[in-house]
């Protein structure tokens with residue numbers, strides 16, 4: 001099956017007892033056994049659920065992986081990955097990563113003796129210099145949030161293989177429609193399903209996908225033992241959202257390209273961060289590893305002050321001021337005070353995340369309405 005067909009059919013089948021074409025919501029906490037241990041593969045809701053199974057198999061297919069695992073949130077998924085490590089282990093991560101991931105690493109897992117090193121991986125050869133015999137995971141986000149840097153997954157994958165380290169890619173920003181890290185040499189893909197995959201801003205959920213048998217067994221153990229599993233109704237909503245992932249993504253990309261070009265030509269705007277521009281420092285890598293450039297865009301003002309950013313945010317109407325991204329509706333965010341407030345200011349500035357930086361999640365509305373709104377607000 002090709003990608004668009006997989007979004008609709010992979011992992012799902014009409015319900016054998018009724019013929020219901022949509023996967024039922026198996027709202028049950030337990031399953032009846034004929035005799036102790038004699039059951040149909042389902043024992044307890046935390047451990048297994050048929051609606052979750054369908055979603056997990058669908059996600060595995062979308063990322064060309066063998067196994068999918070779902071968690072109650074994206075951070076729950078990352079938490080599970082970190083729980084496979086032991087004190088003394090080291091993780092090398094991209095520097096401008098999602099604020100919540102940064103917080104989980106440095107405020108929670110560092111306490112338990114796991115060491116985190118943050119590196120600008122745009123120049124992937126810098127990564128190798130930080131690898132030690134304790135390095136267990138390379139954690140990569142690409143495009144990065146909110147600076148839209150692009151990391152060469154295949155190149156980092158070669159380094160990971162050479163040093164026998166696992167490469168994990170947070171693929172939330174790209175979605176499996178744009179990029180499939182397992183095909184490029186990654187061992188594990190992580191998604192916040194909250195964003196493009198569910199796509200309608202009505203669910204919070206996370207997932208991990210891998211083809212590595214040992215890693216899958218370890219992660220599945222954590223999924224059950226730690227218990228950050230999603231409910232069946234949320235799994236149903238994500239499955240429903242995925243059926244239109246490809247059509248939504250196509251429009252996100254089309255609208256994103258028009259918005260990026262409009263911003264770049266506007267006299268009040270200084271930098272526009274979008275990997276579709278030929279002038280983007282990693283445009284060639286983006287072209288090589290992504291099918292298109294997506295609808296996430298950041299920009300700064302010529303007058304790069306907090307006041308300018310706040311004035312813009314007050315005037316913009318159709319782009320709703322909110323955390324999150326990847327829904328059908330356009331959103332605008334101010335990373336310095338919202339998604340990235342948990343990162344110290346000096347750290348932020350080092351990566352170009354200024355006080356006035358604005359991040360857009362371009363939705364799938366009529367592009368003329370989006371441009372008119374940006375025009376009046378700028």
Ligand SMILES: *Cc1c(COP(=O)(O)O)cnc(C)c1O
Pocket residue numbers: 073074075076098100101141145170172173192193194195204205206
């Ligand atoms: C939102 C997000 C997460 C965290 O996912 P939640 O579902 O909010 O827990 C992780 N990484 C990226 C890139 C995100 O955008």
